[in-house]
Amino acid sequence: MQQATWNHAQYLSVLSWTMFSAAITSAQLFLVFFPFGDLDEYVLGWPLGLSLTANAILVIASTLGRRDQHVRISLTDNGIQYDDEAESYRRNELLRASDIKKIRVRRNPFFKSLTINMKGNNQRFFFSNVSLTEAFLSEANALISGGASNAPQTDPT
Structure with missing residues (x-):
């Protein structure tokens, strides 16, 4: 009997990319709020915007990937x-x-x-x-x- 099941390995892959993206975004936000030198010009603007966008997309993807686990x-x-x-x-x-x-x-x-x-x-x-x-x-x-x-x-x- 053929079955289609939830793909646990693929979910863990997307979740690991989500956690990696969240760590990078958190580090960038940490540098913005607690500046160590003049790193604001390197972190603010498109690098932070790109990081926040990628993190939001990955959070949505990991949520959708977990939805049908049962x-x-x-x-x-x-x-x-x-x-x-x-x-x-x-x-x-x-x-x-x-x-x-x-x-x-x-x-x-x-x-x-x-x-x-x-x-x-x-x-x-x-x-x-x-x-x-x-x-x-x-x-x-x-x-x-x-x-x-x-x-x-x-x-x-």
Whole structure:
């Protein structure tokens, strides 16, 4: 059975870059508020602005990368099993293959995200910082295309 799980190693990588950026930004702010010589001209302006911007982007990325740490997606014979075991948000659903419109993976500079679009109600299942194989994607697409052909057809007249 193929599974897509949360990518712990990628999260730790983004988190380590976030902590490194925070240390550099903290050192720059320390030099601004407690000057040791004339370092203000080297720290203030674009170096501090760039450091604050990079730190903000990395904090947001690490927060998004941690968001779905309790999610697991498994391929079954009937469709895709979506399990979210977070304390405040328990959700276990079987997404039937005939109800799935499209499944896709997007890559951003920090991690991969999996999106499952449903047909009828435009519902979307999202999984950020996912670890999956190419076999998972090919089997999921085969399941969806096979599930769509097995779905009962309705006559519009």
